[in-house]
Amino acid sequence: MNDCWVAHNLGSTQVSDSAGTKRRRNAPTVIIIEHSTLARTTVVKLLERELAGWNLIDLSSTESLDRALGAEVRLIALDLAGRGVESASLRDDLAAITARFPEVPITLLSSTDDAIIARQALKIGIRGFFSTSLPIDIALAGLRLVLAGGTFFPQLLGAATNGSNGSNEHSPARNEAEKSLDERTQYLALAEFTPREADVLAELQSGCSNKVIAGKLNLSGHTVKMHLQHIMRKLQAQNRTEVVARLIQRAASGPDASPS
Structure with missing residues (x-):
């Protein structure tokens, strides 16, 4: 067996x-x-x-x-x-x-x-x-x-921007629900965060550790921690797990959601 x-x-x-x-x-x-x-x-x-x-x-x-x-x-x-x-x-x-x-x-x-x-x-x-x-x-x-x-x-993570690069390979299959999901992805990556915080947040959503984020973004570990602290404060989260939970809640609510 x-x-x-x-x-x-x-x-x-x-x-x-x-x-x-x-x-x-x-x-x-x-x-x-x-x-x-x-x-x-x-x-x-x-x-x-x-x-x-x-x-x-x-x-x-x-x-x-x-x-x-x-x-x-x-x-x-x-x-x-x-x-x-x-x-x-x-x-x-x-x-x-x-x-x-x-x-x-x-x-x-x-x-x-x-x-x-x-x-x-x-x-x-x-x-x-x-x-x-x-x-x-x-x-x-x-x-x-x-x-x-x-x-x-x-x-x-890159679905929203990749869809606008001129390629229409999958466009016939894209429906309104899929487009809406792309818009939510854009919102979660950009709303309320500085460009560097958005970069860190994208890597966090991908499940990367602080060390991996630092390497991919060419930042020090201390700088990554600082950006994560700013992200957690803006999302009123106490840790990385709560950041994920807040993002899930806001994705379900759409772009008009406000921090709890």
Whole structure:
């Protein structure tokens, strides 16, 4: 059987499921659903280091989801497997997940960076879009962002401006809802912030750590912290997680929203 539990800290109290596999009692859990054994194993090995003490459940399909019932599931990562967001197969997988874990955030693993697909995924409630082209540190930062209650869609950060570069490749498929989402992206990136603060905020929305933001923007760590303090003050947030929450609230309310 390819599907398995991965348990950490083997000296701690464990329980077994009906198949005899083991997991740590009451430990937070992440489920990875990926049809490729190699890709699935690679993700698990990466998360073993990042989420020490967590249970990791890797499955080849949603058909094995019942094995995770009763676990403290905090996140489910599902392989897009080249499917469109509107495909019946993906909809069936999402329905199977939400039927068992209705409150758990779902992220997609994708081989493409297509902003149209990412935008569609965001509209149906997906909380993160992780493409195979992402650097590992960015992907891990995005994972932490979703676990903290945020959303991670780096493909959408430049969507609003990229749509006006003269390319009409996807224009027939763009509807009013998608255009509205672009406008919200512009608003969240620019309203009330200085240009440099907007740059830092964009990287923060992408899930970047302070060190990564400093490197990408050619700033010192101290300067990044200063900009983050200004951003938090303007959003009346106490930490990075609250910044994400404020942005989510304001995105839902649209450009006319005012700070709470």
